[in-house]
Amino acid sequence: MVKSKSSHLYESVSILSGVGAKKVEALSGLGIRTVMDLFYYFPYRYEDFYEQNVYNLADGDKAVLHGQVVTTPVLSRFGYKKSSLRFKMEVQDLVINVVFFNQPYLRDKIMIGEDLAVYGKWEQAKLSLTASKTVDLKKTDQLEPVYSTTASIKQWAIRKLIKSAFEDYGSELINIVPNEIRDPLHLMDEHDMIFKIHFPKSYDDVKEARQSAVFEEFFLYLGRLKWLKKDDDQLGIQVNYNLNELKQFIETLPFELTDSQKHAVNEICFDLKSEQAMNRLLQGDVGSGKTIVAALGIYAAFTAKMQSALMVPTEVLAAQHYDNLKQLFNDTNLQVALLTSGTSKSERKALLEDLKNGKIDLLIGTHALIQPDVEFNNLAFVIIDEQHRFGVNQRRALRVKGLMPNILSMTATPIPRTLAITIYGSIKISTIKEMPKGRLPIKTIWVKGASDPLIDRAVRYELEHDHQVYVVAPLVAESETMDLRNAEEIYDQYVQNYPKVEVALLHGKMKPDDKEQILNDFAAKKYRILVSTTVIEVGVDVKDATLMIIYDANRFGLSQLHQLRGRVGRSSIQSYCILVANPQNEVAKKRLELMVESNDGFFLAENDLKLRGAGEVFGNRQSGEINFKVGDPLEDQKSLQLARDAVDQVFSKDPELTDAENQNFHEFLVHTKDQDETID
Known part of the structure; x- marks a missing residue:
């Protein structure tokens, strides 16, 4: 059998010299499984020597x-x-x-x-x-790439691997984007683009390569999305729900729906009754009541004797949804179950049997829902919360658990409608802009110094009133290169300052089980203060948490600051957010002023778009629902739109990509079909 020219590109990194089982595992943790993945593992910045x-x-x-x-x-x-x-x-x-x-x-x-x-x-x-x-000025490249790493693999090791891989297999790099698209846009040759990104001689090299890389990244992402969805655009399950029963249930709610919620419910119910499978995005600000809207869709499916599934990214969030929805449906016959990796074998066996027999109407869980042995009786409605935390294939795997069930994705990160359509394709969008009645706006205060006495007064006030406090830092530990507060240092400080109070430390380097336990204990009020990195950005709903303190707040973007702030203000108690920062540039100052001025996530998202400049060539991005390596959906909207038009052009002419000029594109899609990128 004659191998294709690009055969090695899609092989495991284990074919590289010096890459054994441990290094394969370490690279996998970075999303690097093949030689191609390694070539496309781009630096996020460069050190200038x-x-x-x-x-x-x-x-x-x-x-x-x-x-x-x-x-x-x-x-x-x-x-x-x-x-x-x-x-x-x-x-x-x-x-x-x-x-x-x-x-x-x-x-x-x-x-x-x-x-x-x-x-x-x-x-x-x-x-x-x-x-x-x-620095050895004679031996050191004047621009040195800096890659994201983990404790399992060092910076120098990634650089060495990429260099070795390029020497051995760089000649096999092929132009994946078809020439009919590539030539009019003057895109760089694939080999040259990859070389200049990893081994640039100047910033001009980087900028030139980035222009092509941004377009290609968008093109391949949207192409993959189109390829995965091409079999999904068909008739779905029609849910002939009982409108009277749904209205009667709504009347039992202990609160009145906002106009935005009513409108979203109507749109979802219209989709459920349609013969076309629902593909809808429900976006709403933090705390705007998206879950109750989804719950009404679940109840509508229940009146039609059909099942629903709710998939969330963390076990803590799954447990919260389970508790809340079980209570909501307490006076009905709707049966709710929870399935996570922590479910015991005996419980799991009984649960799966009941699910298959139709005795469970709503199954809530994490990635555990998409395991092969999870079989539904008649799944009709799928809700994916914080949907950007799941990859394309993970979302699709849940959909194929039924005969084209209706899909409702939910996000608390507002993005412009045109941008959402471009990223997610042909998706309908429902928006909740109002906050539920009784919620008090979070009061946000900006102080410039970490020693400002207001911080201590605020913490002591909330503790005296039996409330809880979040404290967020941008780094886990002390850094030699960044003069920023870190979580470990702040944790020690808070333990010393508040000796009679239980303080917890949480960060992304901890084991998943340890993180889950700390979050559960904080929710159970075993800890009064939680010092954390941004791992608490989503998925935590603690009613008694009323104060959020964010150190070096200028290091975060508007959308992330707003998400963090949304961890408080989850009840009728007045909540506060203190931003600690002394930025030296006007854009950062403006962001903090906007945070103080507004609690409206849509307003902040629009202003974030206006404020953001080109930033670093491969710099840290502050927005975007998708973890693109190079492109930024907000900054690079023109390239994103060009890529979408190009994908539509290719698929309209050659839907199955059988033409010779689309061979490399087709090969890429086939080889990456089962790779599950997390969209975050």
Whole structure:
């Protein structure tokens, strides 16, 4: 059998030299399973190792400075395994201070009188460079890519692997985007694009490659979405619900639906009765009452003697939905069940039997719902909460549990309608803009210093009133390169400041079971203060949590700040959000001012779009429902629209992609069909 030219690209990374089982597992944790995945694992930024003029530096700049060591390095130790190494260098007739943190081994390598280049962050007031590494200007590439990593695999290892893979298999890279699309848009050759992204000689290389990479990423994502959905565009299950029974149930609710909720319910019910399978996105601000809207769709299906499923991203959120919906349907015959990875074998066996026999009307769960042994009797309605947390195939796997059931996706991240349609394809959108009656707007305050006495007063006030507090930091631990507050440091501080109060620490590096336990314990009020990174952005509903403190708030985008703020204000109790930040640029200041001004997620989303500039070439993005590696749906709307038009053009001419010019595109879709990217 003759292999295709690109055969190695879709093979496991285990074919690369030095990649054993442990490294395969570590790479898999980054979403890298094949050689192609490795090539498309793009840097999120670059470190600039061009030697710079010390007199041109501004405070906070990162730079490479080259000069002569003029004092003997002095090593000081403090704390647990912490140290500083300090010495002076003469750089361009200016004597500066240099400090390395937690690199004590450098003391024996840096000698007085030595010619040395160091990379770090410049502090103008102290004429000091907080250095992270020494640089060999003769051997180091002037632009060094920086990749997202985990504890299991280091930065240098990823760089080495990509270089090795490119040397062995880079020649096999092919143009996936068909030439009829590529040529008019002047897209770079695939080989050159990948090379310039990973091994750029200048920022011009990066910018040129990025233009092609952005379009291609959108094109391949939308193409894959179209390919996966092409078999789904057919007649679905018609739910002939009992309108009178639904109205009677609505009358039993202990609150009145808002006009937005009523409108959304009507749209969903219209879709349920239609012969066409529902494909609808329900978007609403945090706390706007999306769940009750979905619940009414569930009850409508129940009146037609049909089943529903609700899939959520975390076990904590699944348990919350289970408790709330079980209580909501308590006086009806609608049977609710919960299925997660924590369900015991005996419980699971009995539950699955009841589900298959139609004794369960609503099944709530996490990814456990899409396991092969989960069989429904007559699944008609599927709700996917925080749908951007699930991959395309995960959502599709739940849909095929029934004969084309109706799909309702829910998100609390408002995005412009045209952008939503472009990203999600032919999807109908329902929007809830009003908040339920009785909810008080969260009062947001911006303070510039972490030592502001208002923070302590606010914490003590909420604790005295038997309330709970969230505290959010941008980093897990201390960083040598970023002068930001970290969760571990803040946790120690809060334990010391509030010794009679139970304080918990939560971050993404913890084991999933440990994270779930801490969240459950916080919800059960075993902890009064939760210090966390952004892992609490979604999926936590604690009624007694009334204060949110966000350190270095300028490091987050508007939409993320709004999501974090939405963790409080979940009851009729007045809640507060304190933003702690002292930004030096006007855009960051404007974001914080907008947060203080408004609680409206749609208003903030629109202003986020207006405020955001080009940012770093591959910089951290603050928005987007999809974790694109290069493109940003908001910043790169023009490319996104061009990609959507191009995908439509290709599929309208050749729906099955059998034409020769679409062969590489077809091969890509076939090989990636079973890869489940998380859309986040």
